Amino acid sequence: MKLEKYIALILCLIFILYGYEAFFTMDELLPPILKRNPVWPSTFPKILAAFGFFISILILLNIEKNEVNTSENLDYKKVTNRSYFKVILLILGMVLYALNLRYLGFILSSFLFLSFSSFLLGERNFVKCLIVILISTISIWYLVNEVLGIYMNPYPLFLKVFI
Amino acid sequence: MLDGFLIGLETAFSIKNLFMVIGGCIIGTFIGMLPGLGPMSIIAIMIPIAISIGDPSTALILLAGVYYGAVFGGSTSSILINAPGVASTVATSFDGYPLARKGKAGKALTIAAISSFFGGTVGAILLVFFAPTLASFALLFHSAEYFALMIVGLSAIAAFAGKGQVTKALLMTVTGLILATIGEGAQFNMPRFTMGIMDLQSGIGFITIAMAMFAIPETLFLVLDPSRSETKKNKDSEIKDLRITKKEFKEIFPVISRQSIQGFLIGVMPGAGATIASFLGYAVERNIASNEDKKMFGKGSIKGLAAPESANNAACTGSFVPLLTLGIPGSGTTAILLGALIALNVSPGPRLMIDQPDVFWSVIISMYIGNLILLALNLPLIPYIAKILTIPRTYLIPFILFFTLMGAYIGQNNATELLILIIFGVIATILRFASYPLAPLLIGFILGPMLEDNFSRATQLYDGISFIWERPMTLVMLIISLLMIILPSIKSRFSNKKSF
Numbered sequence: 001m002k003l004e005k006y007i008a009l010i011l012c013l014i015f016i017l018y019g020y021e022a023f024f025t026m027d028e029l030l031p032p033i034l035k036r037n038p039v040w041p042s043t044f045p046k047i048l049a050a051f052g053f054f055i056s057i058l059i060l061l062n063i064e065k066n067e068v069n070t071s072e073n074l075d076y077k078k079v080t081n082r083s084y085f086k087v088i089l090l091i092l093g094m095v096l097y098a099l100n101l102r103y104l105g106f107i108l109s110s111f112l113f114l115s116f117s118s119f120l121l122g123e124r125n126f127v128k129c130l131i132v133i134l135i136s137t138i139s140i141w142y143l144v145n146e147v148l149g150i151y152m153n154p155y156p157l158f159l160k161v162f163i
Numbered sequence: 164m165l166d167g168f169l170i171g172l173e174t175a176f177s178i179k180n181l182f183m184v185i186g187g188c189i190i191g192t193f194i195g196m197l198p199g200l201g202p203m204s205i206i207a208i209m210i211p212i213a214i215s216i217g218d219p220s221t222a223l224i225l226l227a228g229v230y231y232g233a234v235f236g237g238s239t240s241s242i243l244i245n246a247p248g249v250a251s252t253v254a255t256s257f258d259g260y261p262l263a264r265k266g267k268a269g270k271a272l273t274i275a276a277i278s279s280f281f282g283g284t285v286g287a288i289l290l291v292f293f294a295p296t297l298a299s300f301a302l303l304f305h306s307a308e309y310f311a312l313m314i315v316g317l318s319a320i321a322a323f324a325g326k327g328q329v330t331k332a333l334l335m336t337v338t339g340l341i342l343a344t345i346g347e348g349a350q351f352n353m354p355r356f357t358m359g360i361m362d363l364q365s366g367i368g369f370i371t372i373a374m375a376m377f378a379i380p381e382t383l384f385l386v387l388d389p390s391r392s393e394t395k396k397n398k399d400s401e402i403k404d405l406r407i408t409k410k411e412f413k414e415i416f417p418v419i420s421r422q423s424i425q426g427f428l429i430g431v432m433p434g435a436g437a438t439i440a441s442f443l444g445y446a447v448e449r450n451i452a453s454n455e456d457k458k459m460f461g462k463g464s465i466k467g468l469a470a471p472e473s474a475n476n477a478a479c480t481g482s483f484v485p486l487l488t489l490g491i492p493g494s495g496t497t498a499i500l501l502g503a504l505i506a507l508n509v510s511p512g513p514r515l516m517i518d519q520p521d522v523f524w525s526v527i528i529s530m531y532i533g534n535l536i537l538l539a540l541n542l543p544l545i546p547y548i549a550k551i552l553t554i555p556r557t558y559l560i561p562f563i564l565f566f567t568l569m570g571a572y573i574g575q576n577n578a579t580e581l582l583i584l585i586i587f588g589v590i591a592t593i594l595r596f597a598s599y600p601l602a603p604l605l606i607g608f609i610l611g612p613m614l615e616d617n618f619s620r621a622t623q624l625y626d627g628i629s630f631i632w633e634r635p636m637t638l639v640m641l642i643i644s645l646l647m648i649i650l651p652s653i654k655s656r657f658s659n660k661k662s663f
Contacts (some may be wrong), residue, residue, distance in 0.1 A: 001245050003598040004331070007332055019343060021356065028655060029353070038626050039619040041351040045344050052337040064330045074388050076596040083387045090386060091589060092566070099566060110565060117561030121386070127625035132558065141570070150573050 004075065005060055021047030076093035089120055105159075106152040110137045167516060168291075171524020173218050175532060183221055184340025184529045186520060188536045191232020196240045202233035202380055203495045203602075207373040208566050210503050211573040216512040219507040220522045224529040225629065226500055231533040233438070234479055239545065240272045251437035251475050258460065258467035269545070273407050274465055275472045276542050279418050281533035282473035285423035286430070290527055293431065294516070298488040301513035307630040310617040311640035313610050316491040318644035320603050322651055329651050332603045335594075339604035342367060343611025350616055358642050362579040369502035371584045372573045372608050376601040377495070378548040379588025384595070385560055407465075415469040418448055426474030427661020433495065438479040444474030480530055487511055492612070495602030498609045505609075542643040569615060596619055 022045035030040060058064065097113040104112070114133045124130045145152050174180060187209075194205045209229050213222035237252040242259035255275065262271035304312065320331035324541035345356045346366025357363040422444040429440040448470040449460045460467045482493040492498035504511050509522055516523045572586040591601055621630045623635075632638055
């Protein structure tokens with residue numbers, strides 16, 4: 001089975017779950033007075049679930065012949081394992097950045113994320129890389145925090161008691 | 164109309180807004196040149212900054228400048244290194260890159276800049292006449308017509324997705340609409356599909372979805388396919404010679420004039436957009452060219468370069484017509500702009516011209532200023548701007564990801580949003596592998612609440628769905644959208660049978 005059909009199948013299952021909630025559980029909490037309305041909070045989701053289910057079945061049954069593979073897309077079979085490994089590590093780096101942004105503060109967490117990603121992608125001139133990243137991180141923080149006025153906690157949370 | 168125009172003129176020519184449009188054009192050009200980054204990703208990254216400005220006119224002027232700059236920047240990288248960042252500049256590379264390889268990179272960039280300027284200018288002039296007419300017509304619309312119009316818009320986007328892509332585009336649209344139902348809607352005041360997660364009560368931020376759909380997959384694709392970010396260096400002398408002769412200008416002038424008008428009209432149609440305009444422009448000019456000229460197409464024809472460039476820019480301007488007058492985005496980029504407008508408490512639609520003439524007119528005027536700036540500022544700066552292509556990918560990719568994460572964090576100020584961004588970014592990357600178009604998902608997500616709102620209002624008003632057959636305009640529009648979806652599928656089915 002092609003990747004596009006796997007995706008259609010997963011989406012089909014999601015539409016079934018979504019539809020189950022819309023058709024069977026969602027209206028239980030609805031106050032009786034609102035039940036007199038012709039439109040309930042579940043009305044639109046019910047239509048969407050039914051329509052989504054129908055479309056995903058059309059894809060699974062291959063009703064429309066698919067021959068498009070635009071230049072913007074990439075054949076996943078041609079990608080090397082090494083590239084996949086790098087992407088997985090990059091995603092992991094992003095997750096760690098998201099989880100630690102509050103605790104480590106903007107400057108330290110951004111510095112660590114950028115240095116790790118640059119190293120992962122092949123940067124080996126460490127001194128130049130760390131200097132560029134440090135200057136950029138501090139400049140961006142200054143621009144966002146001071147110039148644009150959007151608060152970004154620069155310091156790690158554990159240092160806050162001292163500052 | 165004249166009062167509004169004068170207010171817009173005053174707003175657009177304020178020092179702050181002039182700086183914004185200049186800054187937007189420069190930022191857009193710089194980032195738009197980076198291989199793999201299209202206008203949608205750039206605008207998505209810039210939105211948190213635009214929203215933090217607060218003033219809708221200024222924010223929209225900045226984003227419009229970024230949009231134009233990015234389209235122009237994309238053409239530059241198509242010509243110099245044959246790396247079209249987005250589909251709309253693919254046609255530019257057909258003749259732009261061969262010209263650059265012949266040692267005429269500077270000439271090709273000048274032709275691209277002049278064609279873009281003309282395309283954008285003609286587009287802006289036509290917009291001044293088109294938009295008010297369409298807006299006054301749209302004032303006759305009620306919620307039933309709006310609902311039907313949005314269905315037309317969504318169907319058109321799916322129908323134009325390409326051969327064999329209609330069902331996929333529809334599936335993505337429904338997915339976008341479903342994502343939009345998550346959280347506490349304004350109409351029903353009760354949380355839906357939040358799965359007990361508190362952070363989902365207010366729904367998923369549109370910036371998060373926009374960046375997850377475009378910026379993250381494009382960046383991850385740069386890692387998965389390193390050849391996408393490879394740059395081939397042009398000699399400085401080839402780029403610095405920007406002159407074009409009088410004869411060459413005379414040759415391209417009729418092409419530019421035709422394609423500016425054609426491109427604009429295509430851009431006005433929801434779903435068609437700059438990509439179709441540029442390809443169609445190229446095809447039309449090749450077909451009507453003399454046999455001698457025809458042979459040159461694909462080998463460095465200046466007509467072949469001018470056609471997609473003018474059509475592409477005129478279509479970008481044209482796509483603002485349905486956005487500003489009907490509140491319907493015709494493309495992924497205008498969908499992101501619509502999201503930004505909503506976040507800035509501006510409701511695009513026919514009343515925008517009456518209620519907020521400063522926003523409406525200043526955006527249109529700033530488009531013209533943007534085109535002028537692109538021509539006057541970027542042309543002499545091209546040799547220097549081109550240096551951005553030498554940024555190593557070891558810095559480029561981490562910084563794009565960093566700006567994407569930062570954008571989502573600034574927009575919502577919570578870490579859960581970052582995790583949602585990463586999850587949807589990974590999903591979007593897998594969807595792109597399977598050639599699922601992502602713009603319909605974003606458009607569905609942005610139009611979702613409005614679609615549901617208009618549907619509910621019409622249903623309440625008519626105590627059921629009788630509005631579909633009781634209001635002729637609604638019925639006609641719904642039939643049109645049904646035909647738009649069914650016809651390509653039937654056509655595809657027939658061609659499928661013929662091929663056996």
